[in-house]
Each structure stands twice: as structure tokens, then as C-alpha cells.
Amino acid sequence: MxxxxxxxxxxxxxxxVPSYQGAYPKTATRFIRLGPDQVNDTPVDEEEEVFILEALAAYAPSAVAEEDDSPLAGHTLGLGRLTPRILRRAHAVDQVAGKGVTGRLLWLVREAHGYLRHEKTAAAVRSEICKALTATGxxxxxxxxxxxxxxxxxxxxxxxxxxxxxxxxxxxxxxxxxxxxxxxxxxxxxxxxxxxxxxxxxxxxxxxxxxxxxxxxxxxxxxxxxxxxxxxxxxxxxxxxxxxxxxxxxxxxxxxxxxxxx
Incomplete structure (x- = not known):
């Protein structure tokens, strides 16, 4: 300006600039973004896995047909606490959308899941924003x-x-x-x-x-x-x-x- x-x-x-960083659980995704003091290495559970799979499918629908469904696929791709199903889809999305795309998406998808599917977290986030709006006008x-x-x-x-x-x-x-x-x-x-x-x-x-x-x-x-x-x-x-x-x-x-x- x-x-x-x-x-x-x-x-x-x-x-x-209100921060709602403290409202989120200290997951492995936050470690990737924010550093080692922000992590407790929470693994992806079944419900979050479904959310991530749907989000990646929505990003690149054609990638779903490209997934490798062999028994060992996804077990050797790395990326820490993510499940083989997520890794298979992430690899397929990268093949369609470009190398490294899912690496840029997964932190957002996991944080979106934390907000959209966990009301306690979401309420805490909204509270921080509301406090700032009220205080500043x-x-x-x-x-x-x-x-x-x-x-x-x-x-x-x-x-x-x-x-x-x-x-x-x-x-x-x-x-x-x-x-x-x-x-x-x-x-x-x-x-x-x-x-x-x-x-x-x-x-x-x-x-x-x-x-x-x-x-x-x-x-x-x-x-x-x-x-x-x-x-x-x-x-x-x-x-x-x-x-x-x-x-x-x-x-x-x-x-x-x-x-x-x-």
C-alpha cells in the first residue's frame, strides 16, 4: 500500500494477523510446515484417509484410473505416516498433474480436514479470528x-x-x-x-x-x-x-x- x-x-x-496455529493438533503435517516443536507425529486414521483420498480424486479425477493397485504399491514410496492407499493416489496425481503437486497439496488437505471434520478445532479457530475482529473493529x-x-x-x-x-x-x-x-x-x-x-x-x-x-x-x-x-x-x-x-x-x-x- x-x-x-x-x-x-x-x-x-x-x-x-491473527494466528490460529495453536488451535490445531501437532500433526506430522505441521512438522513439515512449521518445524519440530509443532509435531507429535499423529498418524492418519481411517476417516481422515477417506477425506484425503476424496480430495485428491477431486483435484485430478483422471488420476484414480492410473493408480497402481498391486499389493505392494504404496508401501515403498516414503512420506512417513501416510497410508499406502494415500501414497498410491498421491503418486497417481503426480503422474497426471505434475511431479511434486501432491506434496504441495497434502498439508492443505490435512489442515482442511482438521477444520471441517473436528468441530472443537474449528470453533477454536473461529474464536481467534472473532477476537481479532472485535478488538480491532x-x-x-x-x-x-x-x-x-x-x-x-x-x-x-x-x-x-x-x-x-x-x-x-x-x-x-x-x-x-x-x-x-x-x-x-x-x-x-x-x-x-x-x-x-x-x-x-x-x-x-x-x-x-x-x-x-x-x-x-x-x-x-x-x-x-x-x-x-x-x-x-x-x-x-x-x-x-x-x-x-x-x-x-x-x-x-x-x-x-x-x-x-x-
């Missing part, structure tokens, strides 16, 4: 990756702070690299078969990158009412989901510049 043409007109912008929310699912869920549940007239205080909702295009994620936070939508008075902008494996390179306008899709050319697969590249996009600056304090 400071480097943009809007800097003089807008002035200083205060940003609060924020009128704009930028939600990256799984954060877009969390805040959309809060809007749907009516858990976002409101004004005296009952309207949601947040007027600007910006999603970046959102996985809401996945049915397995979407069905956990809204009514199946209905389009995605936000309350009246909330302007929703969704940024998606063509090479972002999390949003599968597509926007949300075909699934949502009142959302404006913006293509963010963030570079190759390695950087396409990077939050800094999304935040640097002019569309984010323009939306934030329009927000006015109460």
Missing part, C-alpha cells in the same frame, strides 16, 4: 488459502461482529488462493447444491493464480453469487500460492484503498 499510488490518499493502514479481511474457508464459514454462521443495525461490520472480503472450488472443502461450510454467497453489503473479491495448485488455477465466479474474480499471475507452481505475491497485486491495494473507517 505504501508503495502504491493510493498511499497519500489512504494514509497508514493497520494490519492485524476491522472492516476489511484478506483471507489466504484455508483462511478463506474459515472466514466464509464465519459469515455463513453469523459469527462475524455486526453493527447496531445488524449488518456485518466487515465490508471488504478478499480471498487469495482459495480452495473453496473443491467440493470436499465447499460442502463443509455451506448448503450442498446452493451457490456460495456472502451477506449484503460485503464486497467479495477473489484472486486466483493460473499455476496455484490450491485453487486449481480457477476462480469462484462459476460457484458464487456476487464475487469478482481477479487473475493474479504469481509465476510458476513453486511461487503461485505464495501469500506475498497475492498481497502485492494491484487489486488488493485498490480494494483496501476503498475501505473507510467507521
Amino acid at each position: 505504501a508503495a502504491s499510488k493510493h498511499a497519500a490518499a489512504v494514509g497508514p493502514v493497520e494490519i492485524t 476491522a472492516r476489511a479481511v484478506i483471507a489466504h488459502s484455508l483462511g478463506s474457508v474459515v472466514f466464509y464459514d464465519m459469515l455463513s454462521r453469523g459469527e462475524v461482529p455486526t453493527e447496531r443495525d445488524g449488518k456485518v461490520r466487515v465490508t471488504t472480503f478478499i480471498t487469495c488462493g482459495s480452495p473453496l472450488s473443491w467440493l470436499c472443502v465447499r460442502e463443509g461450510v455451506h448448503t450442498p447444491g446452493a451457490p456460495l454467497s456472502v451477506p449484503p453489503g460485503v464486497e467479495w473479491t477473489n484472486l486466483h493464480s493460473p499455476n496455484d495448485v490450491v485453487n486449481r488455477g480457477v476462480g469462484l465466479s462459476h460457484l458464487a453469487i456476487g464475487v469478482t474474480d481477479v487473475v493474479a499471475h504469481n509465476g510458476g507452481v513453486a511461487k503461485a500460492h505464495d501469500v506475498h505475491r497475492y498481497l502485492a497485486h494491484e487489486a488488493v491495494v485498490e480494494r483496501i484503498a476503498k475501505v473507510r473507517p467507521l
Whole structure:
């Protein structure tokens, strides 16, 4: 914002970054992302295995037919605590979508499972966000990756702070690299078969990158009412989901510049 043409007109912008890291169990996936002090090496159970298999199948449907169903397949592929069935599907997805794709997806899929299928964890996550919104009086929310699912869920549940007239205080909702295009994620936070939508008075902008494996390179306008899709050319697969590249996009600056304090 400071480097943009809007800097003089807008002035200083205060940003609060609430963390819900502590709400999650210390799984092996978090070890991969956050370091050894964040892990207790919790294995994948049967219910989570089914969720992961469905998520990977939704990402690359044609990969399912390519799986190696031989007895030993998946037992020698590595990746720690993941099951042979997951490893077989992950390998098949990589064969179809590109080498290393599932390595970039699995942390998101496991964290999405933790939010969507464990209400205690989900409630703790939403509580942290709500506390920050209440304390700051924020009128704009930028939600990256799984954060877009969390805040959309809060809007749907009516858990976002409101004004005296009952309207949601947040007027600007910006999603970046959102996985809401996945049915397995979407069905956990809204009514199946209905389009995605936000309350009246909330302007929703969704940024998606063509090479972002999390949003599968597509926007949300075909699934949502009142959302404006913006293509963010963030570079190759390695950087396409990077939050800094999304935040640097002019569309984010323009939306934030329009927000006015109460």
C-alpha cells in the first residue's frame, strides 16, 4: 500500500494477523510446515484417509484410473505416516498433474480436514479470528488459502461482529488462493447444491493464480453469487500460492484503498 499510488490518499493502514496455529493438533503435517516443536507425529486414521483420498480424486479425477493397485504399491514410496492407499493416489496425481503437486497439496488437505471434520478445532479457530475482529473493529479481511474457508464459514454462521443495525461490520472480503472450488472443502461450510454467497453489503473479491495448485488455477465466479474474480499471475507452481505475491497485486491495494473507517 505504501508503495502504491493510493498511499497519500489512504494514509497508514493497520494490519492485524491473527494466528490460529495453536488451535490445531501437532500433526506430522505441521512438522513439515512449521518445524519440530509443532509435531507429535499423529498418524492418519481411517476417516481422515477417506477425506484425503476424496480430495485428491477431486483435484485430478483422471488420476484414480492410473493408480497402481498391486499389493505392494504404496508401501515403498516414503512420506512417513501416510497410508499406502494415500501414497498410491498421491503418486497417481503426480503422474497426471505434475511431479511434486501432491506434496504441495497434502498439508492443505490435512489442515482442511482438521477444520471441517473436528468441530472443537474449528470453533477454536473461529474464536481467534472473532477476537481479532472485535478488538480491532476491522472492516476489511484478506483471507489466504484455508483462511478463506474459515472466514466464509464465519459469515455463513453469523459469527462475524455486526453493527447496531445488524449488518456485518466487515465490508471488504478478499480471498487469495482459495480452495473453496473443491467440493470436499465447499460442502463443509455451506448448503450442498446452493451457490456460495456472502451477506449484503460485503464486497467479495477473489484472486486466483493460473499455476496455484490450491485453487486449481480457477476462480469462484462459476460457484458464487456476487464475487469478482481477479487473475493474479504469481509465476510458476513453486511461487503461485505464495501469500506475498497475492498481497502485492494491484487489486488488493485498490480494494483496501476503498475501505473507510467507521
